Every structure is written in C-alpha cells, then in structure tokens.
Amino acid sequence: MDLRFSDKDEAFRAEVRAFLATRLTDDLRAAGRAATSAFSEKDWNIGWLKVLHARGWAAPHWPVEYGGTGWSVTQRYIFDTECALAQTPHLSPMGLKMVSSVIMAYGRQDQKDFYLPRILSGDDYWCQGYSEPGSGSDLASLKCRAVSDGDDYVIDGTKIWTTQAQFANRMFALVRTDNTRKPQEGITFLLLDMDTPGITIQPIITIAGDHEVNQVFFDGVRVPKANRLGEEGDGWTVAKYLLAHERGNTWGAGITVSLRRVRRIAAETGVLDEHGFRHRLVEAEIALEALTMTEHRVMAAISRGALMMAESSMLKTQGTELMQRVNELGLEALDHAVMPYEHRWTRPGANDTPFGPGEAPILIAQYLNNRAMSIYAGTNEVQRNIMAKLALGL
Structure with a gap:
C-alpha cells in the first residue's frame, strides 16, 4: 500500500504547516497541549475558530456554498492531521460537524441562512x-x-x-x-x-x-x-444522519501525539528501559500504523464516492480503544509520579509545580477522561453490532 501523497497534496501540507507556524500563538498552542479530553474550553476553541474563520478554513468539510473550502477529501485529512500534530485547541464538534450537517440536510432555507453563518463565526455555541x-x-x-x-x-x-x-x-x-x-x-x-x-x-x-x-x-x-x-x-431519522458525522473522526494523528508524549516521559522516568514496557509500547505503535492505513483506505474510498457506514463505526471503535491503551501506558510511564494529582495543574498558566514530570497531570487527566471515549457517540458494543449488521449482514 502506497501511503505517499501527491506533489500537489504535499504542497498543500506545506501551506498548512506554514499557516500553523505563524498563526498558532503561544497561548493557543499551550491550551492545545493542555487539553485533557476531546474538548478544549470555550475561550480557547473559539479563539482558534476565529483565526481559522479569518482564513476561510473554519469548516473544510462544508460545501463551498455554505462557507466550506472546496478541499478534496485528502486535503481535509491532511489539514486535520497537521492540526492534531501541532496540538491546536480542539474545536467543538457540536456546531461545526454535528448540527450543521443536519441543518444543511433537513433545515429550511431560513434556518440555513440564520444558523450556519453563526456557527462559522463562533457567535453560536x-x-x-x-x-x-x-x-x-x-x-x-x-x-x-x-x-x-x-x-x-x-x-x-x-x-x-x-x-x-x-x-x-x-x-x-x-x-x-x-x-x-x-x-x-x-x-x-x-x-x-x-x-x-x-x-x-x-x-x-x-x-x-x-x-x-x-x-x-x-x-x-x-x-x-x-x-x-x-x-x-x-x-x-435526523439523529441517525447526525451520528454518522459524530463518529467520523481522524484518530491516528492524535494518538501519535499521545504516544510521543508517553515515550518522552518514559525516557525521563527510566521506565523505557524496562523490556516489558517497551514491548507494549511497540505493540501500540504497530496498532497505530494499522489504524493509519485503515484511515487512508477509507479516505481513498470516500474520494471515489463510496458511502462508508460500517467503517465509521470501525474507526470509532479502534481509535477509542487504542487511545485508551496509550493512556494506560502513560500511567505506567509515570511510575511513582502517577499518585499525586491536582486538577489545577492541568490548567494553562498554572502557577504551581506538579509533582514529577511536567506533563504528568495531563497524562493522568487524559486517562481519567478518556475512559468515556468508548461510551460516548454510541458505545463500542453498539458499534460492533452496527459493524456486524452492515459489514457482515448478521
């Protein structure tokens, strides 16, 4: 399987990286790095949304007539991946990805005219x-x-x-x-x-x-x-349409960031020297490669016009469960520093020092919050039933 992008897409990646390097401020970057769940706090995600909106990049997946970018499926994947790798604040999906999709599909024209511009600008949350x-x-x-x-x-x-x-x-x-x-x-x-x-x-x-x-x-x-x-x-009927948009996410880049953080902290605490830990870490890295390849296959199929329903459930299941595995490795990497924890240490700009590695509170909070990943947007047990029905005909 050839995972290389075309020269045109690589040029687009360079454009996105240049934009992130200049417009992702130190405060926004710190807020993104401190995110402990799928959501950043409103001030940070709206702040980043307004930067993207000024560039016309707030909703790449929207049709052009509603304010989208006109990017290809591959370009949207590259953009999401680069934002995740740069650790931008997490934009709230409730407006941009979820309710906007059903307003476009089921809304009256006056509802589209009123709500969609306000979602893009961040006036409605x-x-x-x-x-x-x-x-x-x-x-x-x-x-x-x-x-x-x-x-x-x-x-x-x-x-x-x-x-x-x-x-x-x-x-x-x-x-x-x-x-x-x-x-x-x-x-x-x-x-x-x-x-x-x-x-x-x-x-x-x-x-x-x-x-x-x-x-x-x-x-x-x-x-x-x-x-x-x-x-x-x-x-x-409206809700089922919306849930397909809720479950369709790019998982690989976010898990990549988490694995890099775990490897970095394990080296700092000395846990990386333990054979058993290294083995489990490499297993997670191999699983990440498989997940990334699946994302590329799905992306290629969507580019050809395929409707990917079972695959949405598959990626949600595999992405959430692999992230939870990585979170567990993060606790192992912290060793004895896993015990002391204060929520205030996860806040950007906190003025007291956490015990152990500086990123320890983030890893602990991510582990605790991400236990819900396999429950929200439809439990992974429900997702397996959906896959069995749609992919296997059971």
Whole structure:
C-alpha cells in the first residue's frame, strides 16, 4: 500500500504547516497541549475558530456554498492531521460537524441562512441534548416530553452528560412528541435557545476534576415549532444522519501525539528501559500504523464516492480503544509520579509545580477522561453490532 501523497497534496501540507507556524500563538498552542479530553474550553476553541474563520478554513468539510473550502477529501485529512500534530485547541464538534450537517440536510432555507453563518463565526455555541438518565445506548427510550401548544412545544424532562452546556447558547435536542407509536417514530428534533425560561443546568464534575458535562432540566420550556428540524416524528431519522458525522473522526494523528508524549516521559522516568514496557509500547505503535492505513483506505474510498457506514463505526471503535491503551501506558510511564494529582495543574498558566514530570497531570487527566471515549457517540458494543449488521449482514 502506497501511503505517499501527491506533489500537489504535499504542497498543500506545506501551506498548512506554514499557516500553523505563524498563526498558532503561544497561548493557543499551550491550551492545545493542555487539553485533557476531546474538548478544549470555550475561550480557547473559539479563539482558534476565529483565526481559522479569518482564513476561510473554519469548516473544510462544508460545501463551498455554505462557507466550506472546496478541499478534496485528502486535503481535509491532511489539514486535520497537521492540526492534531501541532496540538491546536480542539474545536467543538457540536456546531461545526454535528448540527450543521443536519441543518444543511433537513433545515429550511431560513434556518440555513440564520444558523450556519453563526456557527462559522463562533457567535453560536452548541450543546447536544440526547442522553437521559436511563436512555443512553438505548436512545429510542428517551422520555423528555414536548407537548404541542399552539405554535409552541412545551418541554418537560431532563438531559444528562450534556457536554459544555454551561457555555452553550443553543442546544439541539431529541424530544418525545408521541407516545402512541413505536418509540423511534415518536421523536422530534428541536433547536432551542439555552436562555429560554425553565432551563436549569446542574454541573457534573468528572473524576479528573473537570467541569465538562452537565445535567440539564426542562420545566415548562416553550420552544417555537419553527425551531423544529424536519417534520414532527422524524427526529430519529435526523439523529441517525447526525451520528454518522459524530463518529467520523481522524484518530491516528492524535494518538501519535499521545504516544510521543508517553515515550518522552518514559525516557525521563527510566521506565523505557524496562523490556516489558517497551514491548507494549511497540505493540501500540504497530496498532497505530494499522489504524493509519485503515484511515487512508477509507479516505481513498470516500474520494471515489463510496458511502462508508460500517467503517465509521470501525474507526470509532479502534481509535477509542487504542487511545485508551496509550493512556494506560502513560500511567505506567509515570511510575511513582502517577499518585499525586491536582486538577489545577492541568490548567494553562498554572502557577504551581506538579509533582514529577511536567506533563504528568495531563497524562493522568487524559486517562481519567478518556475512559468515556468508548461510551460516548454510541458505545463500542453498539458499534460492533452496527459493524456486524452492515459489514457482515448478521
């Protein structure tokens, strides 16, 4: 398999690297390096989004007519890879990758005209209202109720694990509008303002000490029916389309950065001299090569117009599980320095010194936060069921 890019694509890579070298400021770079999960805090990811937006590079995967770049699939892959290797702040996918895709596919023209420019500019910051207590992997069992009342829906219920809801001014949500039909047919997709009366946000602090997720309560929240995306009862179809965009990510470059960090720290602590550790590290590096080759195969197939559904689940499964393996190696690399941990040490600009290697708090927090990787966006057990059905016909 030839993994080399064309001369044109290599020239494009050089252009991206030159841009990153000049426009990724020291503060933004520090924030990217300090990221302990798939999300950077709002100030940092919006700051980086505005830099990209000024260049016209905020949403490379969007169609040109909505503000996309017109890049090829290969160019988009190169751009994502170089940003990951440079450790830019993580842009929130909720607006740019997720709700934007369904607004383009199912939205009315007035919804496209209003929401899409605000997503590009960072004026709107989105969160996702899907999971509920008792309705996670079995999302069709959700109970958050939206009752029709004239031109509005009135929402009562709750959503949980709502990432960065404390920062968001908008939410896209699945609500139940009909209890008389089969579960999937009674769900509707709504766009709502987070400052609407009746919405309460309760923080959930992770085991790493981060305030990244929340529980959101709805008490008589009125949402105009004009904020519905698609028809009433079509929410399940809209959500399935969105989930394909949520699961499709480039994993190899981010794992490469993590492996380099682990190798560097293991050398510092002396753990790299242990044969067993080196063996497990090399095994992870080989698995990364296999994952990267799979990403290239998928990229090539998409370039030829193929619709890759099972492969999206495959990459999500392999990417998250390999990242978790690397996180575990990171704890081994820290040796005795793995024990002391303060969340404040992970913050960019923290003014006290962590115990052990300087990057120790980042490795510990990543290990703790990334345990959820194989759960969110559909558990890896669910992904294996999807692969069995779509790829094997089982």
